[in-house]
Amino acid sequence: MEIRLDQVDVALRGTQIVRDVTLVVPDGTFTGLLGPNGSGKSTLLRTLYRIHKPTGGSIFLGDHDIRELTAKQTARTVAVMTQETSQDFALTALDIALLGRVPHQRGFGGDSDRDLTLAYEMLSSVGAKHLANRMFADLSGGEKQRVLLARALVHEAPILVLDEPTNHLDIGFQLELMTMVRERGLTTIAALHDLNLAAAFCDSVVVLNEGTVAAQGSPEDVLLPDLLRDVFRVAAHTLTHPADGRRVIAFSAQRSPISTTTRGAR
Numbered sequence: 001m002e003i004r005l006d007q008v009d010v011a012l013r014g015t016q017i018v019r020d021v022t023l024v025v026p027d028g029t030f031t032g033l034l035g036p037n038g039s040g041k042s043t044l045l046r047t048l049y050r051i052h053k054p055t056g057g058s059i060f061l062g063d064h065d066i067r068e069l070t071a072k073q074t075a076r077t078v079a080v081m082t083q084e085t086s087q088d089f090a091l092t093a094l095d096i097a098l099l100g101r102v103p104h105q106r107g108f109g110g111d112s113d114r115d116l117t118l119a120y121e122m123l124s125s126v127g128a129k130h131l132a133n134r135m136f137a138d139l140s141g142g143e144k145q146r147v148l149l150a151r152a153l154v155h156e157a158p159i160l161v162l163d164e165p166t167n168h169l170d171i172g173f174q175l176e177l178m179t180m181v182r183e184r185g186l187t188t189i190a191a192l193h194d195l196n197l198a199a200a201f202c203d204s205v206v207v208l209n210e211g212t213v214a215a216q217g218s219p220e221d222v223l224l225p226d227l228l229r230d231v232f233r234v235a236a237h238t239l240t241h242p243a244d245g246r247r248v249i250a251f252s253a254q255r256s257p258i259s260t261t262t263r264g265a266r
């Protein structure tokens with residue numbers, strides 16, 4: 001299912017955070033949402049799953065304007081994996097994974113056999129089946145991430161929104177997670193900080209800077225030294241991976257000075 005944003009603005013507490021964002025994530029493709037801290041990535045993603053309302057422009061999920069979808073329809077359409085999870089409840093990892101079934105359940109019917117099977121299946125697919133009966137609050141950061149990914153997959157939604165999914169993960173599981181997400185073939189948009197992971201796994205990238213789109217397109221066309229200097233204030237070089245010929249980005253150890261032409265006031 002395609003995601004289409006047309007000239008989207010988002011203001012929070014009277015401050016414009018996201019401005020004039022137009023982008024399309026074609027059905028079944030993986031887009032990386034990149035940008036410095038505070039550039040508006042989470043705000044834009046939260047608007048996609050209706051925590052925030054756009055103050056301008058439109059967002060379509062497939063043929064549906066999100067303003068016309070009920071909360072339940074949105075939850076069935078968009079599965080979300082974020083870092084924001086309440087620790088207050090005494091829930092096991094399995095309980096957390098089963099929360100992904102809530103949009104599909106009616107009333108207080110409880111979990112069906114299929115819900116349970118699916119929850120175990122997804123925990124297993126993210127290497128977390130052994131954590132099923134552990135208290136979620138007791139898990140390590142990386143273990144929690146796996147369970148939260150399982151919960152998102154349990155949704156069986158056509159659209160997957162990931163907010164910094166590789167935070168806390170060791171390099172092996174970062175690669176595993178990105179591979180798993182890609183192989184699912186869902187329409188996926190993920191806020192990512194690791195530009196090399198984005199380059200390796202995303203079909204396209206959108207770079208936000210101070211709430212607006214600084215560049216978008218294929219990773220090869222977008223993640224070039226000039227853009228990285230202007231947006232992230234880093235000196236970068238592109239190299240060829242010695243094993244598989246992919247382009248990789250290498251960063252100099254020191255940060256570039258702020259460019260007065262690219263970092264205007266919001």
Ligand SMILES: Nc1ncnc2c1ncn2[C@@H]1O[C@H](COP(=O)(O)OP(=O)(O)OP(=O)(O)O)[C@@H](O)[C@H]1O
Pocket residue numbers: 012013017035036037038039040041042043044191
């Ligand atoms: N609820 C809110 N009310 C007011 N301002 C907010 C709110 N949420 C976020 N902001 C502000 O919006 C700006 C963008 O924040 P956002 O979290 O979207 O950035 P981000 O690109 O995801 O950053 P990071 O990479 O650090 O996670 C920041 O200046 C932040 O302080």
